[in-house]
Amino acid sequence: MAEAKEKSKSGLISHGIASQNRKARFDYAIKETVEAGLVLKGAEVKSLRHGRATLTEAWAGEREGELWLFNCYIPEYQAGVLSRFEPRAPRKLLLKHKQINQLAGAVARDGVTLVPLQIHFNDRGVAKVLLGVGEGRKKEDKRHAIAARDWQRDKARLMRNKG
Numbered sequence: 068m069a070e071a072k073e074k075s076k077s078g079l080i081s082h083g084i085a086s087q088n089r090k091a092r093f094d095y096a097i098k099e100t101v102e103a104g105l106v107l108k109g110a111e112v113k114s115l116r117h118g119r120a121t122l123t124e125a126w127a128g129e130r131e132g133e134l135w136l137f138n139c140y141i142p143e144y145q146a147g148v149l150s151r152f153e154p155r156a157p158r159k160l161l162l163k164h165k166q167i168n169q170l171a172g173a174v175a176r177d178g179v180t181l182v183p184l185q186i187h188f189n190d191r192g193v194a195k196v197l198l199g200v201g202e203g204r205k206k207e208d209k210r211h212a213i214a215a216r217d218w219q220r221d222k223a224r225l226m227r228n229k230g
Contacts, residue, residue, distance in 0.1 A: 085194070086120035087185045093212060095182050095201035101170065104161030105136065105186070105194045108152050110144040115194055117144075120186055127160060127181035127198055129171045134160040136183060136196060160196060173200060 091097075107115070114120070125139040135157045142154055162170070173179050184197045204212070 084185055084187045085115045085118050086122050088122035088125070088183060090123060091182045091184055091199060091201075093209065094204060095180065095199065096204055096208070097182070097184070097199040097201040098179070099200050100184065101162070101166065101198045101200065103134065103196050103198055105196050106159040106161065107141075107194055111141050111152055111158075112194060113146075114141050114144040115186060116188075122183050122186065125183045127183055127196075129167070129174070130157070132167070134162055134167055134170065134181070136160055139183065139186075160198075170198075170200065178202070 119142050121140040125136060127134055127136050129135075136159075137157050138155055139158060140154055141152075143151060170181060174181060179200050179202050182199045182201055184199045186194060186196050189195055
């Protein structure tokens with residue numbers, strides 16, 4: 068999903084990325100990604116469509132046989148007075164039972180972490196969460212990632228200047 072935010076004249080995101088956790092790919096070595104549905108209330112969806120959610124401290128985990136998204140900050144929708152919600156409330160993730168068992172087993176067995184990478188709206192306008200199954204990187208791994216990223220940037224700059 069390399070799409071940019073597509074905003075209409077009203078400033079709403081019709082489809083595309085609503086929120087992104089850019090630091091997650093730096094802090095974790097992502098092995099695979101899984102797309103999950105997200106149970107939201109109406110005002111939460113409206114707030115997401117304004118692109119105001121924060122995923123930097125969010126994580127996903129198992130509770131009572133289901134996967135939940137914890138500590139995701141979705142601010143209250145300012146124009147809506149009727150429905151109030153908790154901004155950091157746990158939100159249920161929608162996956163098939165086989166996927167839930169597979170991810171919960173990987174977390175328990177391998178010691179990996181479920182990291183939310185982005186919240187986006189698909190073509191039908193449904194909110195989805197892209198979860199990354201990853202292992203935490205150590206300090207030296209992060210240095211290696213920085214060096215590799217810098218080399219790729221310098222290499223692209225050299226190739227662009229030569230020809």
